[in-house]
Amino acid sequence: MNKRRNVCVTLLSLFFLLPLCHANDTKPNIVLIIADDVNWDDIGTYGHPTISTPNLDALAKRGMRFDAAYLTASSCSPSRASILTGRYPHNTDAEQLHWDLPTTQVTFSEKLKNAGYWTGAAGKWHMGEAIKSRFDMVRESYYGNGSLTGAEEWQNLLKLRPKEKPFFVWLAAWDAHRPWVPEETNLPHQHSQDDVVLPPYYPPTELYMNDFVHYYNEISRFDKSVGELVKLLEVQGVADNTLVIVISDNGRPYARDKTTLYDSGIKTPFIAHWPKGIKNKGTSTASIVSVIDLAATFVELAGAETSSSFEGKSFAHLFTDPSLNHRTYAFSERNWHDFEGHGRSVRSARYRYIRNNYNDLPATPSGDTVYHETWRELIRLYDAGMLNEHQARPFLAPRPREELYDLKNDPYELTNLAGDKQYLPILQTHRQVLDNWIIESGDFIPSIRTPDDFDRRTGAKLPVRQRPRPMKKDMYGEGAY
Known part of the structure; x- marks a missing residue:
């Protein structure tokens, strides 16, 4: 009698546990992989003819490629903080480079954690120590502890996760951030100068061509890390119900790319x-x-509770119907990154509008670019009058207050149409769209300017000066234009 009762109790228990087991089986695992300083079109699946990225290309072939995806900042830590919080950089209180993400911010990782997910992060971190508590495990890699790729702990993280829970992992690479490791021989592919496709706003010197070779090699190394990670998901038997998304935190680490709004x-x-x-x-x-x-x-995919602080909206519907419209505009911002700067941009399907609020300052690139020999090469050529107007743009001051580009006819954004009367209606539309976003998102121009960290020409480190958080008092509003 007791045996029969125990069997009944066991069966009854299993009956009530079945919905829970089924729920865990249907909740997708989520893997977010973030490259460092990799341009959107420096990947084979996006049309690059020579860069070796077989694993990323295979992912796109078996999945979906987004052809109009945009960041909120072209700057490492502000971009990552924006992704994790689902907020525009100026609302994260971490909009300047190397500002820690405050614990007052709500992250999607904690929402997944509350919904029963195991959450982990591995690789480059760059958002401060305090916010690590929003994950069950963080295994940080950085140059100082011997990391070359940032991907050394990716697989260990997946091996350590509890197998009975759905999981979310944030995997961040160092590739392709400077400094390069050109002496490394264990690379998946060795590119050459014949592989380099140089945008027209770079001088085609020997130095630039060789430097791009190293940049390409690091992209291939990132591709290898992604391939090894996906293979582990397959070995663990979880690949079918794991959503893997691969993005970059900003554009390539050269003048006219990283930290710009192009x-x-x-x-x-x-x-x-x-x-x-x-x-x-x-x-x-x-x-x-x-x-x-x-x-x-x-x-949404995890069935987790959302947060009113999230400013984005779910694009899950695109997985079943990629023809649907999701956004009409994407907004991005430029704040302090080694050098002072402040700009805002709106991107529509065809046009990009940029507003340079500190247009008295040149568009000096990031510090890791300015202390590199390619920047010294650019200065030498500029001083000798050997750069064309597009190659010399990082030195231009004052800059145009407004920029408008037709990406269909001008993919490299070389011809500013803001002063062309023919495009005045398009300019006015994008102005108004940006003004509306500024008001709706509570954007602001800082009350004080932040000092540069480096000399804009030599790259020499300037005396350490405190970077106080500016008051949010100089608000935009109607009548900006």
Whole structure:
């Protein structure tokens, strides 16, 4: 009698546990992989003819490629803080480079954690110590502890996760951030100068061509890390119901790309792979998405509670129908990054509008670019009068207050149409759209300017000066234009 009663109790228990088990089986695992300083079109699947990225190309072929995905900042830590919080950089209180993300901010990782997910992060961190508590495990890699790729702990993290829970992991690479490691021989592919496709705003010197070779090699190394990670998901038997998204935090680490508001700074590669969830494999979508939408998308797919602080919106519907419209505009901002700067941009399907609020300052690139020999080469050529107007743009001061580009006819954003009367209606529309976003998002111009960290020409480190958090008092409003 007791045996029969125990069997009944066991069966009854299993009956009530079945919905929970089923729920865990249907909740997708989520893997977010972030490259460092990799341009959106420096990947094979986006049309680059020579860069070796077989693993990323295969992910896109088996999944979905997003052709109009944009970052909120072309700057490492502000971009990452924006992604994690689902907020525009100026609302994260971490909009300047190397500002820690405050614990007052809500992150999507904690929402997933509350919904029963195991959450982990590995690789480059760059958002401060305090916010690590929003993950169950963080295994940080950086140059100082011997990391070359930032991917050394990715696989260990997946091996350490509890197997009975759905999981979310944030995997961040160092590749392709400077400094390069050109002496390394254990690379998946060795590129040559014959592989280099140089944008027209770079001088085609021997130094630039060789430097791009090293940049390409690091992209291939990132591709190898992604491939090894996906293989481990397959070995663990979880690949079918794991959504893998691969993006970059900003554009390539050269003048005129990283820290700018052009597509080469703000547009990101965006590849999604999810065998169980993407209806039509090998598709692409032209619908505009912003990385600010990742938080809302992840909590929806996980069945987690959302946060009123999230400013993005879920694009989960694109996985079943990539032809649907998601956004009409994507917004991006430029704040302090080694050098003072303040600008805002809106991107539509065809046009980009940029507003340079500190247009008295030149568009000096990031510090890791300015202390590199390619910058010294650029200065030498500029002083000798050997650069054309596009190659010399990082030295221009004052800059135009407004910039407007037709990306269909001018993909490198070389011809500013803001002063062309023919484009005045388009300019006015984008002005108004940006003004509306500024008001709706509570954007602001800082009450004080932040001092530069380096000399803009020599790259020499300047005396350490405190960077106080500026008051948010100089608000935008109607009548800015």
